Amino acid sequence: MSQIYLYDTTLRDGTQSEDISFLVADKVRIAQLLDELGIHYIEGGWPGSNPKDIAFFKEIRKVELKQAKIAAFGSTRRARTTPAKDTNIRTLIQAEPDTITIFGKTWDFHVREALRISLEENLELIYDSLAYLKEHVDEVVYDAEHFFDGYKANPEYAIKTLEAAERAGADCIVLCDTNGGTLPFEIGRIIDQVRKQIRTPLGIHAHNDSECAVANSLVAVEHGIVHVQGTINGFGERCGNANLCSIAPALNLKMDRPCMSEEQLRNLRIVSRTVYELANLVPNKHQPYVGNSAFAHKGGVHVSAIQRHPETYEHIRPEKVGNITRVLVSDLSGKSNILAKAEEFNINLDSKDPVTQEILENIKDLENQGFQFEGAEASFELLMRRALGTMRHFFSVLGFRVIDYRGHGDARPLSEATVRVKVGGRIEHTAAEGQGPVNALDNAMRKALESFYPQLKDMRLFDYKVRVLPTGKGTASVTRVLIESGDRLARWGTVGVSDNIIDASYQALVDAYQYKLLQHQERQNRQD
Template identity: 80%
Template sequence: MSLVKLYDTTLRDGTQAEDVSFLLEDKIRIAHRLDELGIHYIEGGWPGSNPKDVAFFKDIKKEKLSQAKIAAFGSTRRAKVTPDKDNNIKTLVAAEPDAITIFGKTWDFHVHEALRISLEENLELIFDSLEYLKKNAPEVFYDAEHFFDGYKANPEYALKTLKAAEQAQADCIILCDTNGGTMPFEVAEIIKTVKKHIKTPLGIHTHNDGDCAVANSLIAVEQGIVQVQGTINGFGERCGNANLCSIVPALKAKMKRDCISDEQMRHLRDVSRFVYELANISPNKHQAYVGNSAFAHKGGVHVSAIQRHPETYEHMRPELVGNCTRVLISDLSGRSNILAKAEEFNINLDSKDPVTLEILDNIKEMENRGYQFEGAEASFELLMKKALGSHRKHFQVLGFRVIDEKRGEDKRPSAEATIMVKVGGKVEHTAAEGSGPVNALDNAIRKALEKFYPKLKEVKLLDYKVRVLPAGQGTASSIRVLIESGDKHNRWGTVGVSDNIIDASYQALIDSIDYKLHKSEE
């Protein structure tokens, strides 16, 4: 079967998503990662729309890419302006990309209401723009905007717009589900009809408003589409674009279509996380293929089964996309969960060992009180080591006090914490201020212990979550605190539970520091 070419528009369409914005330097870095992933075309932006995109096309020329082609995006010429005089068209050519993609109107409703020109004039816009660009660019693609809605409204005219692009010798005509509401069965039937009239290679560009963007892209490939457009993590306007992180493994592993190499696909999860990081957005743990929970198992029956045969509860091997099987610990856990988790931490446990049952009973009792170990694997590892007697006590907290006060109605509250710790035979009594009581306590703990363990200076608190447990006690309810910490190499989660938010936070903070000290010894 022929190669399916991947066209990434994260740097253009993806940035139209709410809360997504990339600096110029971010766009360059992402382009390199997409190139390494094996993406064939990287749409860098719309050079006629803003200075940042103009700068991108200038700077990307200085970079060495191994195989990806850079595409610039724009629109057809304006009415009553020839292509050589149209500023948008001129800017596209001046950017000197490897390929140029322009969009045009295929829905008669848009021609009348948005462009306010005749249907014939719109055909001229499409033909003239593409014909001119073909003389001034290595490759030219035509995005048939709103094609599926246009076809359903007026199939004869929608096909005429594609014929205009074909007559202008566009290298590929991309059928766009711009509003994202077309169903997969409609996509299949419409593409079958299009192929009877159009011989130019076809592409697909779908949005996810009906939650069918990936399905629509895959069924389009099944119908002979040779170029698939999408974004990393499905970033895009409204509900997003087709998610390449789902499309790529589906093409490779499920449909046996050539798109990128097996080795490149093993970097898919890393690229997904990298783009989330630069967008400053927390990764979706439930995302298919690349999410933390994509191959996570919680029920004891499931875990027991996957240890014998992973395919019992996994639709593919997670390593193919750079992910891994995870065993979650909860009140649904059985012995198999504990054994699998111990193996993950290189801790030798036997299924008949009384310690295994002790750990299991302890976990279930703690979760009954509100503890949650699914996001706090560091706390769980420490719990196992304590049960096995292999936990080294690096320090002892003799006591702490936190003062949170507000001096005047218009004054900001101030917080101060004092703590007394014992390391070896030495006692350290330290105080610190903070922006709140938990921050003050965190600062005091670190200040006291960093004198003995300088490595703690590497640790940063990355996330802090507070959950009021549903006990119906109002302000006297129990509190669960989940903390995510990290250093230059790793991230880890810890948990604390109490009816006092400071105490719950203290438990999670102490576990975080304790975990770092244990890992530093390995």
């Protein structure tokens, strides 16, 4: 059975996605991550299109990669010029990549309307460009752009374009579903016909406009494709490209076509999240295999079952892709959810303990009020510890006041918060300003507490979300505030609910401080 090669184009196709732009340093870092993951080819960009891609190829030559080949991307020569005189072709060679990938036209409609040349002249463009590149680089990949649309429109001509690439010595011919509109049953049928006439190894490049990019790629492998192109997290233009974070585990774990080692596959989630971070995007929590919710269980029946046999509701073991099983708590929860979370938090709780039922009823009552603990597990852990009487009382807030003031004209509003906190027998009364009322309250609380607990200085607020709950009361509606906080070791979520947004924010902030102090105390206890 043939080896399957993964060809990553995150650094080119991925950057064509709306809202994504990588610095040269980001691209180098991602290339290193992909190499460590076991990706065989890394397409660095189109060196003839912009200075950033030219700089990347210079920088990546200074990096020692373990296995990956660096590919440069470009197009066939222009009409009415030779490859030797074509700026794009020359720039590809000057980039000194391990592999050069060029695309050409397959669809007769594009040849006539986009290039405005004859069908025969297009075949010459493909042949001349590939033959010339083969004289200057060890490996050349040909991307047959719009192949499936072209084949459906004019199968005879589409095959002729592949034959031109084959005669020129292309090492791999990639069949591209550029518009992303081909369905899996069409992919297999067309590839079978192509393989009857083309002997060069074939690849697949699928876009996700019909949400079939991953399925099309896997079907292509079943029909003899040996080279699969895609991007990390499915980044790409319009609806994205085939997602290698889904393709790699499917090949390794489900199709018996390993494309990376078991150890490398366990790094899949961290690579996915790092690329999200470098792209400055929030990770898709519902993404298969690597998302936070990919192995999250909420219904009590599900949780009870996975505790006995995880395979009852998990299609693979999450650890194989670097993920974990998560148990959520909500109004759908049963005792099994509560017990599973207690075990996760190292809290000793028995199914027969009356407190377990008390916690469960409390959860359901709070969620009925609008609380949500799925994104606020720190608040849930604090709730359990308070019910069990194991929560240390770090501080009390005796009262707070927030004032907003806006002057005339375009003057910025001013926010000031005053708080009174009690720690032990001491009372601290402080005030602070901030960028808005919640920031002012956060600053005042920190100012009051840091004199007692200096460890709060390394705690940061990472995210703040407000949700207006559908009560039909307009501006008097109940609001839910979710806050994500963290330090250099961890991140945690807390929640507050109130018909006053400042009060809801206060509840979430207090839980965030309490959780930080709890974690610090437990770390000290472990060290002792």
